[in-house]
Amino acid sequence: MSRQDHSKQEDFKLPAELQLFEDRLRQLELSPDRLDREELLFLAGRAAAEQVCTLQTAGPWRAAFAAMTAITASLLVMLLTGSSNVPVVTEQQNTAIVFKQARQHRAATQNTKVFTSSPSQLTLLEAMLAEDSFDALGSEPVPTEDASTTDWPQARPLTPASIRKLLDESSASFSPRQTPVTLEMKV
Amino acid sequence: MKEIGSHLLSRLLDEHGAALVLYAEQWCNIPEDVVQEAFMKLMRQKSPPQNVVGWLYRVVRNQAIDFSRAESRRANHESERVARPWFVISYGDSLDAQAATEKLTSLPIEQREIIVLRIWGRHTFEQIAELVGTSVSGAHRHYETGLRALRKSLLTLSRNRGDMQS
Numbered sequence: 001m002s003r004q005d006h007s008k009q010e011d012f013k014l015p016a017e018l019q020l021f022e023d024r025l026r027q028l029e030l031s032p033d034r035l036d037r038e039e040l041l042f043l044a045g046r047a048a049a050e051q052v053c054t055l056q057t058a059g060p061w062r063a064a065f066a067a068m069t070a071i072t073a074s075l076l077v078m079l080l081t082g083s084s085n086v087p088v089v090t091e092q093q094n095t096a097i098v099f100k101q102a103r104q105h106r107a108a109t110q111n112t113k114v115f116t117s118s119p120s121q122l123t124l125l126e127a128m129l130a131e132d133s134f135d136a137l138g139s140e141p142v143p144t145e146d147a148s149t150t151d152w153p154q155a156r157p158l159t160p161a162s163i164r165k166l167l168d169e170s171s172a173s174f175s176p177r178q179t180p181v182t183l184e185m186k187v
Numbered sequence: 188m189k190e191i192g193s194h195l196l197s198r199l200l201d202e203h204g205a206a207l208v209l210y211a212e213q214w215c216n217i218p219e220d221v222v223q224e225a226f227m228k229l230m231r232q233k234s235p236p237q238n239v240v241g242w243l244y245r246v247v248r249n250q251a252i253d254f255s256r257a258e259s260r261r262a263n264h265e266s267e268r269v270a271r272p273w274f275v276i277s278y279g280d281s282l283d284a285q286a287a288t289e290k291l292t293s294l295p296i297e298q299r300e301i302i303v304l305r306i307w308g309r310h311t312f313e314q315i316a317e318l319v320g321t322s323v324s325g326a327h328r329h330y331e332t333g334l335r336a337l338r339k340s341l342l343t344l345s346r347n348r349g350d351m352q353s
């Protein structure tokens with residue numbers, strides 16, 4: 001900006017003696033070579049180059065970070081929406097099947113135990129086999145009046161056919177690795 | 188916006204380098220480092236400022252004030268400052284450079300800063316007011332008061348010298 005521009009812009013007027021003094025002050029030249037020009041230009045160029053390098057190296061990393069963030073966000077959305085679509089009914093059905101299978105397995109096991117281990121149950125079995133008039137397989141369990149079996153919820157009358165059926169189910173449900181059930185009948 | 192190339196940087200150094208050094212020297216005794224750091228900061232800018240010169244003066248001012256605070260905790264640097272000439276020693280009708288430096292140093296910082304900005308920084312009073320953070324009339328008042336005090340002290344000094352010589 002030239003001095004003429006200065007004088008045009010100024011609304012403030014100095015007294016004449018101060019204007020003269022101002023002009024004399026302006027004639028004082030500033031000390032040159034206070035700045036190491038070559039060093040400053042070199043450092044400035046290096047700073048500019050570092051700035052460019054920083055921008056160039058930071059660009060791909062920023063893009064990669066943004067892409068990974070987007071992928072993560074989309075996966076999260078998919079996970080949330082996908083988990084809400086899982087039918088709870090299916091799990092309940094599976095649970096029911098498992099329960100059903102477990103119940104059948106338990107029934108077979110208990111009946112096998114009845115058949116093989118307990119002396120009182122063997123007595124009961126002998127009595128039922130002797131009568132040979134029960135048709136319990138496939139029907140509802142028949143509550144028995146016997147005091148020894150009132151605390152036995154799975155008790156039901158057996159027939160030779162039902163025993164064979166139980167044995168078949170038992171052998172079918174147990175894996176071959178398990179110890180085979182030994183049947184011992186006292187007749 | 189145009190990037191700051193070596194040509195523009197060179198021109199900035201030629202036109203404002205010395206004035207920036209003098210401006211920084213109003214606060215600290217390492218003005219060259221302050222100005223150099225300001226130029227480095229300018230080159231590290233992602234996009235150059237709108238008013239590069241104004242930006243440089245502002246950065247120099249802030250950094251010089253920060254340095255002066257750090258220096259004041261360490262040592263008093265007034266003696267070093269006076270010993271270093273601000274102006275080229277001239278002969279003839281112009282003012283005594285050494286005397287001008289000494290008397291200018293004795294002015295309050297508010298007046299000294301505005302005189303430096305106005306005379307050697309070639310700022311308008313509007314620019315000075317914006318940079319210093321005062322009103323235009325306030326800047327002008329400080330300037331006139333400082334100029335008057337400086338003139339008086341330099342006249343007194345020259346009279347005393349004249350008396351001594353005679």
